Amino acid sequence: MTSRAQETVLIVDADILIRQPLAEYLRECGYKVVEAADVAEAKRLLIDASIAIHIVLADVDPPGPDNGFALASWIRTNYPDVEVVLAGTIEKATRSAGELCDEGTALKKPYEHQVVLARIKQSLAARERDRGKS
Amino acid sequence: MSLPEADKEARSQLCVLVIEDEYSIRSAIADELRAAGLQVVEATNANEAMDYLNSTGRVDLVFTDVNMPGAIDGLELARWTKARRPDVPIFITSGTHSASAAAGLGRFLPKPYSFDAVVLLILQTLTPSS
Numbered sequence: 001m002t003s004r005a006q007e008t009v010l011i012v013d014a015d016i017l018i019r020q021p022l023a024e025y026l027r028e029c030g031y032k033v034v035e036a037a038d039v040a041e042a043k044r045l046l047i048d049a050s051i052a053i054h055i056v057l058a059d060v061d062p063p064g065p066d067n068g069f070a071l072a073s074w075i076r077t078n079y080p081d082v083e084v085v086l087a088g089t090i091e092k093a094t095r096s097a098g099e100l101c102d103e104g105t106a107l108k109k110p111y112e113h114q115v116v117l118a119r120i121k122q123s124l125a126a127r128e129r130d131r132g133k134s
Numbered sequence: 135m136s137l138p139e140a141d142k143e144a145r146s147q148l149c150v151l152v153i154e155d156e157y158s159i160r161s162a163i164a165d166e167l168r169a170a171g172l173q174v175v176e177a178t179n180a181n182e183a184m185d186y187l188n189s190t191g192r193v194d195l196v197f198t199d200v201n202m203p204g205a206i207d208g209l210e211l212a213r214w215t216k217a218r219r220p221d222v223p224i225f226i227t228s229g230t231h232s233a234s235a236a237a238g239l240g241r242f243l244p245k246p247y248s249f250d251a252v253v254l255l256i257l258q259t260l261t262p263s264s
Contacts, residue, residue, distance in 0.1 A: 015185075016175075016178075016182040016183075017186070017189055020175050020176070020186065024173075027168075034161050035176050035178075037179075041178070051161075123189040123190065127189055130188055
């Protein structure tokens with residue numbers, strides 16, 4: 001058991017095809033995971049006293065008036081104990097998830113983060129193919 | 135709530151897609167379903183759900199709210215899902231619509247609902263021995 005026991009990760013990403021595999025991976029690594037599709041929802045989750053969030057893994061550029069940098073700045077000001085990881089690419093997001101997984105409460109990694117990256121890329125490519133057909 | 139332990143292995147292979155824009159409801163029911171041993175995918179609106187359903191066939195039950203931001207609501211999502219995946223049971227919940235709105239689409243659960251009751255209904259639907 002590591003110091004990450006019982007920690008909650010908030011994933012902020014507007015794309016379910018990216019957010020969901022990352023969330024599933026981190027849950028299997030032993031974290032409680034909550035999900036937000038934009039910065040406004042992320043802030044509501046952080047403000048909610050019933051959910052103690054320890055780590056935020058956020059896309060740099062989610063939709064809405066605030067971007068990931070603004071969210072990170074807001075968190076630093078209001079919740080300085082919360083660790084923020086900003087990811088500008090899927091590669092960075094999955095690598096960061098892999099690093100978190102190394103510190104998670106699961107006895108071993110369920111799979112490597114490259115597997116998550118490959119799944120995400122496959123889903124995104126399939127969606128692009130579907131959109132190309134319509 | 136005491137849930138039957140039978141079919142635990144089978145339950146862990148089952149996936150429920152929850153579509154709800156209100157995070158506190160979405161995460162609470164998702165947590166309850168996970169605690170019951172099911173896999174859960176959380177979508178914040180109907181468009182996300184369609185993206186997920188288009189990208190993977192991995193879903194055994196859809197549980198959707200009706201009123202959500204975005205181009206289509208939960209009823210339209212239910213119609214879309216039923217046309218493409220008639221094998222997938224659909225549960226529809228709303229605090230503003232009545233059961234007649236869900237007629238022919240799926241099972242209607244009025245809001246506010248009991249988390250325990252919803253989990254039990256979903257388990258009974260997915261694993262009839264529960």
